[in-house]
Amino acid sequence: MSRVVVDVMPKQAILDPQGQAVHGALGRLGFAGISEVRLGKRFELEVDGELTEERLAEVRCAAETLLANTVIEDFTVRVEAAG
Amino acid sequence: MSRVVVDVMPKQAILDPQGQAVHGALGRLGFAGISEVRLGKRFELEVDGELTEERLAEVRCAAETLLANTVIEDFTVRVEAAG
Known part of the structure; x- marks a missing residue:
């Protein structure tokens, strides 16, 4: 199990x-x-199983479509040691 | 100018x-x-001037009293390179 952190912040111009x-x-x-x-x-996000590049790309896609509103927000995705 | 990031998360038990x-x-x-x-x-938080230990302790105090509700939330304070 791996922990992926998605930070969503309002864009600087907003x-x-x-x-x-x-x-x-x-x-x-x-x-x-x-x-x-x-x-x-x-x-x-607690991701099951091994965190491959493919799984991480999926998380990035989820972040872009569901977690952030990319019109007004920027997001970063990073892997963190599971707590 | 330094950037200090305060992450506030609901406690695991909550x-x-x-x-x-x-x-x-x-x-x-x-x-x-x-x-x-x-x-x-x-x-x-964009902190003016040099980020001394004292200033950082102040930010930690602000996080505890204003930014997080420590009954139900945990917080972490860390310094980040200013963007």
């Missing part, structure tokens, strides 16, 4: 109101010196 | 209905061989 809200809240709570916060999603 | 919904959707779309999906949040 406004991120959630991140801005967190940024504002950090400031009000006294955490200064942070110039920007962006908020995205982290998917952890 | 039910994750969002992740289960994604898992079900993946199955229906024909992506088999995935045994579990967990869905969490990824915060990217």
Whole structure:
């Protein structure tokens, strides 16, 4: 079993109101010196069996079609040691 | 300027209905061989100036008090090369 992590973040050109809200809240709570916060999603997929290049390509395809909205979001796929 | 990434995931013992919904959707779309999906949040914080141990401890404190609900969520803080 392998763990594949898909990180989905709003594109740089896209406004991120959630991140801005967190940024504002950090400031009000006294955490200064942070110039920007962006908020995205982290998917952890437990993939059965051996993680071949083919399986990884499938996960990438799933990420592109289901997990991320590629019009407004960027995604990265990476393999992580299973926890 | 440094980028600090805070990953917030539901604790293993906590039910994750969002992740289960994604898992079900993946199955229906024909992506088999995935045994579990967990869905969490990824915060990217752009920290001004040099990232000292002190600044990083501040970010860790912010993550614990604002970004994660430590009753039901685990978080990790790590430094990433600024993009």
